Amino acid sequence: MHHPRAFAVVTAVTAGVLLTAGIGATIPAGATGAPSRNGPAPATALVVNARWGGHATFDRLVIDVRGAVPSVTVRQVSALYQDGSGRKVPLAGKYFLEIRLSPAAAHDDAGRSVYRGPRLAKVSLPALKGVALTGDFEGVVTVGAAFDAKPAPKTFRLYSPERLVVDIPHPVGCRP
Numbered sequence: 001m002h003h004p005r006a007f008a009v010v011t012a013v014t015a016g017v018l019l020t021a022g023i024g025a026t027i028p029a030g031a032t033g034a035p036s037r038n039g040p041a042p043a044t045a046l047v048v049n050a051r052w053g054g055h056a057t058f059d060r061l062v063i064d065v066r067g068a069v070p071s072v073t074v075r076q077v078s079a080l081y082q083d084g085s086g087r088k089v090p091l092a093g094k095y096f097l098e099i100r101l102s103p104a105a106a107h108d109d110a111g112r113s114v115y116r117g118p119r120l121a122k123v124s125l126p127a128l129k130g131v132a133l134t135g136d137f138e139g140v141v142t143v144g145a146a147f148d149a150k151p152a153p154k155t156f157r158l159y160s161p162e163r164l165v166v167d168i169p170h171p172v173g174c175r176p
Helices: 004-020
Strands: 045-054 058-066 071-077 095-102 120-122 128-137 140-147 154-158 163-169
Touching: 045 128, 045 140, 058 095, 058 128, 058 140, 095 163, 140 163
Parallel strands: none
Antiparallel strands: 045 058, 058 163, 071 095, 095 140, 120 128, 128 140, 154 163
16 A cells, blocks of 8 residues: 555656756756847856936836846845955945846856846936945845835836846936
8 A cells, every 4th residue: 555645745756866966857948939130049057247327206127138038036134245255245235135036147147147237336316325246156146235215116027038126116207
C-alpha cells in the first residue's frame, strides 16, 4: 500500500537534491515565443537602464529590462545603501524606495556591465529627487529612488520592450 505522505516526502527530497546539484527543468525567459530586437532573451533578466520623466500629476521611473521582467518588490526604507560595501547612498531626500528585481543582473556572463543608465543621479521633478543603481549582486538588482515627500508608488509592467514602471503621484498642477 502506498502512503501519500511518504510519496510527498520522497518527491520533495528528490527535488531538493536535483536543485542542489544544479539539475532541474529550467525554461529560458525567451521561451515564450515573443520576438526580441536583440536576439533571444537571456535566461536571467538583464537590467539595462533606468530613466524618468515628469507628468502633470505624477513622476515616472522606468527600469528597462532585456528578457522578461522578473519578480519585483518595492518598499520604503529609511535610507539607501550600496550592496556589498554597505555605504550609504548620497541621495538627497527624506523618503526612499528600494526597488529589487530578482532573479536579475546588470552584467553579462563575462562580468561586463550591461547597465547603461545612471549610477547616481540627482533629479529635479516634483516628486522624484534622485535615482541610484544600488546593487547588482547574487541575482538581485537594486535601484533606489529619493523623495522629499512620502511616495505612494504604483508599479506595473509594460512589454515590447520589457520594462518596469513606477509612477509616483504628486499634487495636480505641479509641472516639472
